[in-house]
Amino acid sequence: MLQANDIHFCIRNMPIIDKASVSLHPGELTVILGPNGAGKSTLFKVLAGEVPCKYGKVAYNGSPINGISAKNLALVRAVMPQHSSLSFPFLALEVVELGLLACGGSYRQELVEEVMTETQTWHLKDKLYGNLSGGEKQRVQLARVLTQIWDKKSFPRYLLLDEPTSSMDIALQHHVLRIIHKIKKRNIGVLAILHDLSLAANYADKVILLKKGRILHQGPVKEVMTASNLEEVFEHPIQVFSGSEDSSVIIQSIPFIQNHLEIKLA
Numbered sequence: 456m457l458q459a460n461d462i463h464f465c466i467r468n469m470p471i472i473d474k475a476s477v478s479l480h481p482g483e484l485t486v487i488l489g490p491n492g493a494g495k496s497t498l499f500k501v502l503a504g505e506v507p508c509k510y511g512k513v514a515y516n517g518s519p520i521n522g523i524s525a526k527n528l529a530l531v532r533a534v535m536p537q538h539s540s541l542s543f544p545f546l547a548l549e550v551v552e553l554g555l556l557a558c559g560g561s562y563r564q565e566l567v568e569e570v571m572t573e574t575q576t577w578h579l580k581d582k583l584y585g586n587l588s589g590g591e592k593q594r595v596q597l598a599r600v601l602t603q604i605w606d607k608k609s610f611p612r613y614l615l616l617d618e619p620t621s622s623m624d625i626a627l628q629h630h631v632l633r634i635i636h637k638i639k640k641r642n643i644g645v646l647a648i649l650h651d652l653s654l655a656a657n658y659a660d661k662v663i664l665l666k667k668g669r670i671l672h673q674g675p676v677k678e679v680m681t682a683s684n685l686e687e688v689f690e691h692p693i694q695v696f697s698g699s700e701d702s703s704v705i706i707q708s709i710p711f712i713q714n715h716l717e718i719k720l721a
């Protein structure tokens with residue numbers, strides 16, 4: 456389990472994360488939701504070990520993160536940040552191969568090809584990463600982190616994704632969430648920051664609702680993603696519907712224009 460207890464994180468004495476405790480279980484997708492500036496990326500970086508945290512504890516499979524070497528941390532978790540910039544003119548294939556380097560594996564052309572095929576990036580392999588579109592870059596970065604943890608291992612591992620689908624079209628967003636659904640079955644706990652409430656409701660196992668650095672609600676999707684909880688967090692009218700013919704959930708933010716119409720009709 457990836458466990459964080461009482462995380463308190465300040466920047467220049469300003470609290471950004473206030474006493475957050477989180478448990479990430481292998482085999483589950485946990486999604487962090489919250490408005491801009493809520494502290495999602497900051498919490499994510501603390502959990503990933505990318506920023507040190509003075510107050511609170513983060514432990515991977517029972518071992519405190521500060522006692523895990525960078526090499527061993529790369530074996531237990533892979534991280535896709537919100538933005539990735541590269542200073543060298545790498546090909547897309549070379550970016551994905553960085554995932555193999557991170558896990559210290561020998562070169563495996565078939566693994567790289569399998570992951571790039573799964574993420575629909577194999578056809579991009581000889582293109583310069585810098586010339587790719589935003590959505591293509593995201594898929595290549597996803598392929599890189601998947602490459603890092605693709606091989607099955609006997610111990611639980613974690614995949615941390617900060618807005619992995621933010622530049623993708625609708626079909627690709629669902630495709631990525633399906634890949635996540637498959638990968639979590641390899642004893643992998645996935646943590647993702649998303650802004651799309653319907654994607655979260657339909658694919659996540661657990662949800663964390665963060666506002667102004669505090670976790671207001673967390674737990675199973677059905678318990679947490681209620682209209683009233685979401686309205687409290689986002690300060691906007693929201694409706695939650697059950698899909699008519701299946702178990703899907705539709706979450707709709709109500710446009711201001713609709714509010715005006717309702718007021719006019721009343």
Ligand SMILES: Nc1ncnc2c1ncn2[C@@H]1O[C@H](COP(=O)(O)OP(=O)(O)OP(=O)(O)O)[C@@H](O)[C@H]1O
Nearest residue numbers: 466471489490491492493494495496497498537648
């Ligand atoms: N290095 C920094 N220096 C000063 N303030 C920072 C720094 N990093 C983050 N912050 C502030 O901390 C708050 C939380 O930022 P964070 O990036 O974690 O939010 P977020 O929930 O991920 O937002 P978004 O949805 O817009 O990506 C913001 O108000 C941000 O301005």
